Amino acid sequence: MTYYKRSNCRRKKGFDRVLVCQRIVSAIVTMFLLVLFSKLGAVESFDRELAIEINYTCAGCHGEYGQGVADGTYPRLAGMDADYLARQLRLFKSRKRLNIPMFPYAIDRDLPEEDVVAISQFLSSIELLAKLPPIDDKTYDPLKRLKLAKQVFSVPRYSGDVKTGKFFYNKECANCHGRDGLGKRKKKTVVPRLAGQHSLYLLRQIEIIGKGLRLHDEAGDAAVFKSYSKTEIANVLAYLSVLDDE
Ligand code: HEC
Ligand code: HEC
Numbered sequence: 001m002t003y004y005k006r007s008n009c010r011r012k013k014g015f016d017r018v019l020v021c022q023r024i025v026s027a028i029v030t031m032f033l034l035v036l037f038s039k040l041g042a043v044e045s046f047d048r049e050l051a052i053e054i055n056y057t058c059a060g061c062h063g064e065y066g067q068g069v070a071d072g073t074y075p076r077l078a079g080m081d082a083d084y085l086a087r088q089l090r091l092f093k094s095r096k097r098l099n100i101p102m103f104p105y106a107i108d109r110d111l112p113e114e115d116v117v118a119i120s121q122f123l124s125s126i127e128l129l130a131k132l133p134p135i136d137d138k139t140y141d142p143l144k145r146l147k148l149a150k151q152v153f154s155v156p157r158y159s160g161d162v163k164t165g166k167f168f169y170n171k172e173c174a175n176c177h178g179r180d181g182l183g184k185r186k187k188k189t190v191v192p193r194l195a196g197q198h199s200l201y202l203l204r205q206i207e208i209i210g211k212g213l214r215l216h217d218e219a220g221d222a223a224v225f226k227s228y229s230k231t232e233i234a235n236v237l238a239y240l241s242v243l244d245d246e
Contacts, residue, residue, distance in 0.1 A: 044121075045121065046117060046118045046121040046122065047118050048118075048122060050114075050115070050118045051118040051119050051121065051122030051123075052122070054111075054115050054118065054119045054122075055119065055122060055123075057105060057110075058077070058105075058119065058123075061073075061074045061101065062074050062075070062076075062077050064150065065078055065126050065128065065150060065151050066078035066079075066123045066126050067128055067150075067151070067153050068197075068198050068201065069198070070156070070198060070200075071198075071200055072198045072199065072200025072201035072202075072203065072204060073201075074201075075197060075198060075201040076128070076153070076196065076197055076198060076201075077123045078123055078124075078126035078127070078128050079124065079126060079127055079128060079193075079196070080123065080124060080183075080192060080193060081124060081183055081185070081190050081192060081193070082120045082121045082123075082124035083120070083185075083190045084183070084190040084191075084192045085119075085120035085123055085124060086116050086117060086120040087190065089106060089111065089116045089119075089120065090116065092106035093106045093107065093108065093111065093116075096215075097214055097215075098213065098214075126151075127151075128151050128152070128153045128196070129148070129151050129152045129153070130152070130153075130154050130244060130245065131152060131154070132145075132148060132149060132152050133148075153196075154196075154244055154245060155195075155196060155197070155198065155199060155240070155241045155244055156199075156241065157238070157241050157242060158199040158234070158237045158238045158240070158241035159234065159238065160231070160234035160235040160236075160237060160238030160239075161234075161235045161238060162235070162238045162239050162242055164235045165234075165235030165236045165237070165238045165239030165240075166239045168232055168235055168236050168239075169181075169236050169239050169240070172236075173194070173236070176191045176217065177191055177192070177193070177194050178191070178193075180195065180243065181193060181194045181195030181196075181240055181243040181244075182195055182196075189217065191217075194240050195240055195243035195244045196243075196244040197240075199237045199240070199241050202237060202240065203233065203237060206225055206228075206233055209221060209222060209225045210222060210225035210226040210228075211226075
Protein backbone atom coordinates (compact mmCIF):
# COMPACT_ATOMS: atom_id res chain seq x y z
CA MET A 1 0.00 0.00 0.00
CA THR A 2 1.41 3.39 -0.98
CA TYR A 3 1.28 6.07 1.62
CA TYR A 4 0.20 9.53 0.41
CA LYS A 5 0.72 12.63 2.43
CA ARG A 6 -2.44 14.61 2.98
CA SER A 7 -0.84 17.67 1.37
CA ASN A 8 -0.65 15.75 -1.97
CA CYS A 9 -4.38 16.22 -2.20
CA ARG A 10 -4.03 19.93 -2.15
CA ARG A 11 -0.99 20.26 -4.41
CA LYS A 12 -2.16 18.04 -7.28
CA LYS A 13 -4.71 19.31 -9.75
CA GLY A 14 -7.70 17.84 -11.64
CA PHE A 15 -7.96 14.06 -12.23
CA ASP A 16 -4.65 13.37 -10.55
CA ARG A 17 -5.83 14.95 -7.36
CA VAL A 18 -9.13 13.01 -7.39
CA LEU A 19 -7.21 9.72 -7.93
CA VAL A 20 -4.80 10.33 -5.06
CA CYS A 21 -7.56 11.34 -2.71
CA GLN A 22 -9.63 8.28 -3.70
CA ARG A 23 -6.70 6.04 -2.84
CA ILE A 24 -6.30 7.64 0.56
CA VAL A 25 -10.00 7.25 1.25
CA SER A 26 -10.00 3.60 0.16
CA ALA A 27 -6.96 2.88 2.35
CA ILE A 28 -8.73 4.43 5.34
CA VAL A 29 -11.92 2.46 4.62
CA THR A 30 -9.91 -0.80 4.35
CA MET A 31 -8.21 -0.14 7.65
CA PHE A 32 -11.53 0.70 9.31
CA LEU A 33 -13.10 -2.54 8.03
CA LEU A 34 -10.13 -4.59 9.27
CA VAL A 35 -10.47 -3.11 12.75
CA LEU A 36 -14.24 -3.67 12.66
CA PHE A 37 -13.93 -7.34 11.62
CA SER A 38 -11.33 -8.08 14.27
CA LYS A 39 -13.67 -6.49 16.87
CA LEU A 40 -16.57 -8.60 15.64
CA GLY A 41 -14.47 -11.71 16.12
CA ALA A 42 -14.16 -12.52 12.41
CA VAL A 43 -10.40 -12.69 12.92
CA GLU A 44 -9.81 -15.03 15.84
CA SER A 45 -6.58 -15.40 17.71
CA PHE A 46 -7.12 -19.09 18.53
CA ASP A 47 -7.84 -22.35 16.76
CA ARG A 48 -11.62 -22.70 17.19
CA GLU A 49 -11.81 -26.16 15.60
CA LEU A 50 -9.15 -27.51 17.94
CA ALA A 51 -10.97 -25.92 20.89
CA ILE A 52 -14.33 -27.46 19.92
CA GLU A 53 -12.64 -30.87 19.79
CA ILE A 54 -11.06 -30.40 23.25
CA ASN A 55 -14.37 -29.17 24.62
CA TYR A 56 -16.00 -32.59 24.02
CA THR A 57 -13.91 -33.82 26.97
CA CYS A 58 -14.61 -30.82 29.20
CA ALA A 59 -18.35 -30.80 28.36
CA GLY A 60 -18.78 -34.19 30.09
CA CYS A 61 -18.46 -32.35 33.40
CA HIS A 62 -18.67 -28.60 32.71
CA GLY A 63 -21.53 -28.76 30.15
CA GLU A 64 -21.62 -28.13 26.40
CA TYR A 65 -21.50 -24.36 26.88
CA GLY A 66 -19.19 -24.38 29.90
CA GLN A 67 -22.22 -23.53 32.04
CA GLY A 68 -21.26 -25.87 34.90
CA VAL A 69 -23.70 -27.63 37.19
CA ALA A 70 -26.08 -25.99 39.68
CA ASP A 71 -25.03 -28.20 42.61
CA GLY A 72 -21.58 -26.60 42.35
CA THR A 73 -19.68 -29.83 41.60
CA TYR A 74 -18.50 -28.40 38.30
CA PRO A 75 -17.92 -24.66 38.00
CA ARG A 76 -19.09 -22.42 35.19
CA LEU A 77 -16.22 -21.64 32.80
CA ALA A 78 -18.11 -19.73 30.07
CA GLY A 79 -17.28 -16.04 29.84
CA MET A 80 -14.49 -16.17 32.41
CA ASP A 81 -11.22 -14.37 31.72
CA ALA A 82 -9.13 -16.53 29.34
CA ASP A 83 -5.91 -15.85 31.25
CA TYR A 84 -7.54 -16.87 34.52
CA LEU A 85 -8.77 -20.15 32.99
CA ALA A 86 -5.35 -20.87 31.50
CA ARG A 87 -3.68 -20.13 34.84
CA GLN A 88 -5.95 -22.63 36.63
CA LEU A 89 -5.27 -25.31 34.01
CA ARG A 90 -1.52 -24.80 34.47
CA LEU A 91 -1.98 -24.98 38.26
CA PHE A 92 -3.91 -28.26 37.86
CA LYS A 93 -1.18 -29.64 35.59
CA SER A 94 1.58 -28.78 38.06
CA ARG A 95 -0.63 -30.07 40.95
CA LYS A 96 -0.29 -26.73 42.73
CA ARG A 97 -4.07 -26.65 42.79
CA LEU A 98 -5.54 -30.03 43.59
CA ASN A 99 -8.40 -31.26 41.40
CA ILE A 100 -8.83 -35.03 41.60
CA PRO A 101 -11.64 -35.40 39.01
CA MET A 102 -9.48 -33.54 36.49
CA PHE A 103 -6.29 -35.55 37.17
CA PRO A 104 -6.57 -37.67 34.00
CA TYR A 105 -7.23 -34.64 31.77
CA ALA A 106 -4.79 -32.11 33.17
CA ILE A 107 -1.60 -33.80 32.04
CA ASP A 108 0.77 -32.64 29.36
CA ARG A 109 -0.01 -35.50 26.96
CA ASP A 110 -3.74 -34.72 26.92
CA LEU A 111 -3.58 -30.97 27.45
CA PRO A 112 -0.38 -29.50 26.03
CA GLU A 113 0.21 -25.73 26.31
CA GLU A 114 -1.27 -25.12 22.82
CA ASP A 115 -4.53 -26.76 23.94
CA VAL A 116 -4.56 -24.81 27.23
CA VAL A 117 -4.53 -21.54 25.29
CA ALA A 118 -7.12 -22.63 22.70
CA ILE A 119 -9.67 -24.07 25.15
CA SER A 120 -9.30 -21.12 27.54
CA GLN A 121 -9.95 -18.57 24.80
CA PHE A 122 -12.84 -20.62 23.43
CA LEU A 123 -14.57 -20.96 26.82
CA SER A 124 -13.97 -17.30 27.55
CA SER A 125 -15.71 -16.36 24.29
CA ILE A 126 -18.95 -18.18 25.19
CA GLU A 127 -21.67 -15.78 26.31
CA LEU A 128 -24.36 -17.17 28.57
CA LEU A 129 -27.69 -15.34 28.54
CA ALA A 130 -29.49 -14.11 31.65
CA LYS A 131 -32.83 -14.82 29.94
CA LEU A 132 -34.24 -15.96 26.59
CA PRO A 133 -34.76 -13.14 24.07
CA PRO A 134 -38.42 -12.56 23.03
CA ILE A 135 -39.68 -14.72 20.15
CA ASP A 136 -39.48 -13.08 16.74
CA ASP A 137 -42.11 -14.71 14.47
CA LYS A 138 -40.11 -14.02 11.30
CA THR A 139 -36.89 -15.71 12.38
CA TYR A 140 -38.41 -18.36 14.69
CA ASP A 141 -36.57 -21.67 14.44
CA PRO A 142 -37.46 -24.26 17.12
CA LEU A 143 -34.06 -26.00 16.97
CA LYS A 144 -32.15 -22.73 17.33
CA ARG A 145 -34.44 -21.75 20.21
CA LEU A 146 -33.73 -25.07 21.98
CA LYS A 147 -29.97 -24.48 21.63
CA LEU A 148 -30.37 -20.94 22.92
CA ALA A 149 -32.37 -22.17 25.92
CA LYS A 150 -29.37 -24.28 26.95
CA GLN A 151 -27.27 -21.13 27.15
CA VAL A 152 -29.66 -19.36 29.49
CA PHE A 153 -28.28 -19.30 32.97
CA SER A 154 -28.75 -17.21 36.05
CA VAL A 155 -27.62 -18.19 39.54
CA PRO A 156 -30.68 -18.95 41.71
CA ARG A 157 -31.13 -16.65 44.71
CA TYR A 158 -28.94 -17.96 47.54
CA SER A 159 -30.38 -17.91 51.04
CA GLY A 160 -28.93 -15.01 53.08
CA ASP A 161 -29.25 -11.28 53.65
CA VAL A 162 -28.47 -9.49 50.37
CA LYS A 163 -28.10 -6.01 51.93
CA THR A 164 -25.62 -7.08 54.61
CA GLY A 165 -23.83 -9.22 52.02
CA LYS A 166 -23.45 -6.21 49.74
CA PHE A 167 -21.89 -4.16 52.52
CA PHE A 168 -19.50 -6.98 53.44
CA TYR A 169 -18.61 -7.63 49.78
CA ASN A 170 -17.87 -3.98 49.04
CA LYS A 171 -15.64 -3.75 52.11
CA GLU A 172 -13.78 -7.06 51.79
CA CYS A 173 -13.88 -8.25 48.17
CA ALA A 174 -14.88 -5.51 45.69
CA ASN A 175 -11.44 -3.94 45.58
CA CYS A 176 -10.16 -7.00 43.73
CA HIS A 177 -13.23 -8.79 42.34
CA GLY A 178 -14.84 -5.55 41.14
CA ARG A 179 -17.96 -3.69 42.34
CA ASP A 180 -20.00 -5.60 39.76
CA GLY A 181 -18.43 -8.95 40.76
CA LEU A 182 -17.15 -9.42 37.21
CA GLY A 183 -13.48 -9.64 38.18
CA LYS A 184 -10.54 -7.40 37.37
CA ARG A 185 -7.15 -7.44 35.72
CA LYS A 186 -4.48 -6.35 38.15
CA LYS A 187 -0.80 -5.75 37.50
CA LYS A 188 0.35 -9.32 38.15
CA THR A 189 -2.84 -11.28 38.62
CA VAL A 190 -6.18 -11.80 36.98
CA VAL A 191 -8.97 -11.75 39.55
CA PRO A 192 -11.85 -13.99 38.45
CA ARG A 193 -15.51 -13.06 38.27
CA LEU A 194 -17.62 -14.32 41.16
CA ALA A 195 -20.98 -13.03 39.88
CA GLY A 196 -22.61 -15.64 37.67
CA GLN A 197 -20.69 -18.49 39.30
CA HIS A 198 -22.58 -21.33 41.03
CA SER A 199 -22.99 -20.45 44.73
CA LEU A 200 -22.14 -23.93 46.01
CA TYR A 201 -18.91 -24.00 43.98
CA LEU A 202 -17.93 -20.61 45.48
CA LEU A 203 -18.81 -21.86 48.96
CA ARG A 204 -16.54 -24.89 48.48
CA GLN A 205 -13.67 -22.69 47.26
CA ILE A 206 -14.05 -20.32 50.23
CA GLU A 207 -13.86 -23.36 52.55
CA ILE A 208 -10.87 -24.86 50.73
CA ILE A 209 -9.05 -21.50 50.79
CA GLY A 210 -9.82 -21.13 54.53
CA LYS A 211 -8.29 -24.55 55.17
CA GLY A 212 -5.14 -23.52 53.31
CA LEU A 213 -5.72 -26.16 50.59
CA ARG A 214 -5.95 -23.61 47.78
CA LEU A 215 -3.92 -20.44 47.52
CA HIS A 216 -6.13 -17.33 47.23
CA ASP A 217 -4.24 -14.09 46.54
CA GLU A 218 -1.65 -14.43 49.31
CA ALA A 219 -0.76 -17.11 51.85
CA GLY A 220 -2.14 -15.01 54.74
CA ASP A 221 -5.63 -15.06 53.14
CA ALA A 222 -6.31 -18.54 54.56
CA ALA A 223 -6.55 -17.11 58.10
CA VAL A 224 -8.73 -14.21 56.86
CA PHE A 225 -11.16 -16.55 55.06
CA LYS A 226 -11.24 -18.85 58.10
CA SER A 227 -12.24 -15.91 60.30
CA TYR A 228 -15.44 -15.24 58.32
CA SER A 229 -18.56 -16.62 59.98
CA LYS A 230 -21.01 -18.93 58.18
CA THR A 231 -23.58 -16.10 58.18
CA GLU A 232 -21.13 -13.60 56.64
CA ILE A 233 -20.31 -16.06 53.87
CA ALA A 234 -24.00 -16.89 53.27
CA ASN A 235 -24.80 -13.16 53.02
CA VAL A 236 -21.99 -12.53 50.54
CA LEU A 237 -23.12 -15.49 48.42
CA ALA A 238 -26.70 -14.17 48.55
CA TYR A 239 -25.49 -10.79 47.25
CA LEU A 240 -23.37 -12.40 44.51
CA SER A 241 -26.35 -14.54 43.44
CA VAL A 242 -28.42 -11.46 42.59
CA LEU A 243 -25.61 -9.61 40.79
CA ASP A 244 -26.13 -11.54 37.53
CA ASP A 245 -29.90 -11.03 37.36
CA GLU A 246 -29.92 -8.01 35.03
C1 HEC B 1 -14.33 -35.48 35.28
C2 HEC B 1 -14.89 -34.14 35.39
C3 HEC B 1 -14.13 -32.99 34.78
C4 HEC B 1 -13.67 -32.87 33.48
C5 HEC B 1 -13.78 -33.89 32.36
C6 HEC B 1 -13.10 -31.54 33.38
N1 HEC B 1 -13.21 -30.88 34.58
FE1 HEC B 1 -12.61 -28.97 34.96
N2 HEC B 1 -13.19 -29.15 36.91
C7 HEC B 1 -13.76 -30.28 37.46
C8 HEC B 1 -14.01 -30.03 38.88
C9 HEC B 1 -14.62 -31.01 39.87
C10 HEC B 1 -13.58 -28.70 39.14
C11 HEC B 1 -13.65 -27.96 40.49
C12 HEC B 1 -12.47 -28.29 41.33
C13 HEC B 1 -12.58 -27.67 42.71
O1 HEC B 1 -13.63 -27.72 43.31
O2 HEC B 1 -11.57 -27.09 43.14
C14 HEC B 1 -13.06 -28.19 37.88
C15 HEC B 1 -12.50 -26.92 37.75
C16 HEC B 1 -12.04 -26.40 36.55
C17 HEC B 1 -11.48 -25.07 36.40
C18 HEC B 1 -11.32 -24.00 37.48
C19 HEC B 1 -12.44 -22.98 37.39
C20 HEC B 1 -12.31 -21.86 38.36
O3 HEC B 1 -13.25 -21.03 38.43
O4 HEC B 1 -11.29 -21.74 39.04
C21 HEC B 1 -11.12 -24.94 35.09
C22 HEC B 1 -10.49 -23.73 34.43
C23 HEC B 1 -11.47 -26.19 34.42
N3 HEC B 1 -12.02 -27.05 35.34
C24 HEC B 1 -11.28 -26.41 33.07
C25 HEC B 1 -11.53 -27.64 32.44
C26 HEC B 1 -11.25 -27.89 31.05
C27 HEC B 1 -10.70 -26.86 30.07
C28 HEC B 1 -11.58 -29.20 30.81
C29 HEC B 1 -11.40 -29.97 29.52
C30 HEC B 1 -10.05 -30.08 29.03
C31 HEC B 1 -12.08 -29.75 32.05
N4 HEC B 1 -12.05 -28.77 33.02
C32 HEC B 1 -12.53 -31.05 32.22
C33 HEC B 1 -14.08 -31.44 36.79
C34 HEC B 1 -13.82 -31.73 35.46
C1 HEC C 1 -6.37 -8.61 47.23
C2 HEC C 1 -7.24 -9.09 46.17
C3 HEC C 1 -8.43 -9.97 46.51
C4 HEC C 1 -9.40 -9.74 47.49
C5 HEC C 1 -9.54 -8.57 48.44
C6 HEC C 1 -10.31 -10.86 47.37
N1 HEC C 1 -9.92 -11.72 46.38
FE1 HEC C 1 -10.78 -13.48 45.89
N2 HEC C 1 -9.37 -13.85 44.49
C7 HEC C 1 -8.29 -13.01 44.22
C8 HEC C 1 -7.45 -13.63 43.21
C9 HEC C 1 -6.19 -13.04 42.61
C10 HEC C 1 -8.05 -14.88 42.88
C11 HEC C 1 -7.55 -15.90 41.87
C12 HEC C 1 -6.54 -16.82 42.50
C13 HEC C 1 -5.97 -17.77 41.47
O1 HEC C 1 -5.58 -17.32 40.38
O2 HEC C 1 -5.93 -18.97 41.75
C14 HEC C 1 -9.24 -14.98 43.72
C15 HEC C 1 -10.09 -16.08 43.71
C16 HEC C 1 -11.23 -16.19 44.48
C17 HEC C 1 -12.14 -17.31 44.47
C18 HEC C 1 -12.05 -18.52 43.56
C19 HEC C 1 -12.91 -18.29 42.32
C20 HEC C 1 -12.96 -19.45 41.37
O3 HEC C 1 -13.52 -19.27 40.28
O4 HEC C 1 -12.48 -20.54 41.68
C21 HEC C 1 -13.14 -17.04 45.36
C22 HEC C 1 -14.33 -17.92 45.70
C23 HEC C 1 -12.84 -15.76 45.95
N3 HEC C 1 -11.68 -15.27 45.40
C24 HEC C 1 -13.64 -15.14 46.90
C25 HEC C 1 -13.35 -13.93 47.49
C26 HEC C 1 -14.20 -13.30 48.48
C27 HEC C 1 -15.53 -13.87 48.97
C28 HEC C 1 -13.57 -12.14 48.86
C29 HEC C 1 -14.01 -11.17 49.92
C30 HEC C 1 -14.34 -11.75 51.20
C31 HEC C 1 -12.33 -12.06 48.09
N4 HEC C 1 -12.23 -13.15 47.27
C32 HEC C 1 -11.43 -11.01 48.19
C33 HEC C 1 -8.05 -11.77 44.79
C34 HEC C 1 -8.77 -11.21 45.82
